[in-house]
Amino acid sequence: MSQSIRRRLLGAALAIACAGGIGQARAAYPDHPIRLIVPSSPGSTLDLVARTYAPTLSAGLGQPIVIENKAGASGITGTREVATASPDGYTLGMVSSNHAVNPSLHKHLPYDSIKGITPISIIGSTPLVLVVPGKSPYKTVDDLIAAVRAHPGKINYGSAGTGTALHLAALLFASKADLDMVHIPYKGGNPLITDLISGQIDFAFLGTPSVIAQVKAGTLRALAVTTLHRSELLPGVPTLNESGLKGYDYDPWIALIGPPGLAPALTHKLQQHLHQALSRKDVQKQFDVQGFVATGGTPGQALATFKRDIESSAALLKAAHVKTLD
Structure with missing residues (x-):
């Protein structure tokens, strides 16, 4: 066998080995700490929810989750940081129902509220x-x-x-x-x-x-x-639907997101581990004290919720003649 052929075969073998190494590295996600951007101040509802489920999610993934509070501009400041991060799964973020309102309130958002992020899951709601x-x-x-x-x-x-x-x-x-x-x-x-x-x-x-x-x-x-079902914290208080406003249902949500382009495999893995964390009785007990209702859900369901509420929020603000803020 000639020396040139040997070099080509060796090069091919090295390429295959490197490809296998990359595949193993991807399969090993995560192999270092994950940032969780919370676009509100410490002690806020978003922050409390994050600090309730993050330790269990961290244990499931096998890596620390570092919570970073990036408050400001109705969540825009923190969400922009997620929207511009590398889609490697090491920067995640949380958004609230404000995420669906901001497109109607701000003419020049620094990201697209649908295409500029990757929905992972609705975490739950705060009636x-x-x-x-x-x-x-x-x-x-x-x-x-x-x-x-x-x-x-x-x-x-x-x-x-x-x-x-x-x-x-x-x-x-x-x-x-x-x-x-x-x-x-x-x-x-x-x-x-x-x-x-x-x-x-x-x-x-x-x-x-x-x-x-x-x-x-x-x-x-x-x-x-405001929900269609009575609150366990206030079981004697009727719903607005029961009080005569038929169909009234407003249930502000909180969701987990990633940067745009987050691989479906990583999105699915994160959604599955989040669901496991939300299903734990100790986590649910903490949420009950906070009045937070954990639901979970698929990325597709989160995306549908975002689109639905962007449309409904725009209609409400327009009907009320609420002016844009910038």
């Missing part, structure tokens, strides 16, 4: 509750609706900011009941709750866990929950 001050004259949803209709443009409600889940829940309420009410946006939920308790505002939609103590103490009164 909301319609609350009024404890001393409010409104005892039922009918009482509140009657008051708004009797005084159009006078009854006000608060939210944690334009385009937040709390705002969208109220817009859906106004749309279903054909109401004219005044929106007062706050910079976060805590000042909103303070003013609601003192009677500075008439009502608000808030996360059930954030007001459960005040409802039990009587400083706030729960009129209805």
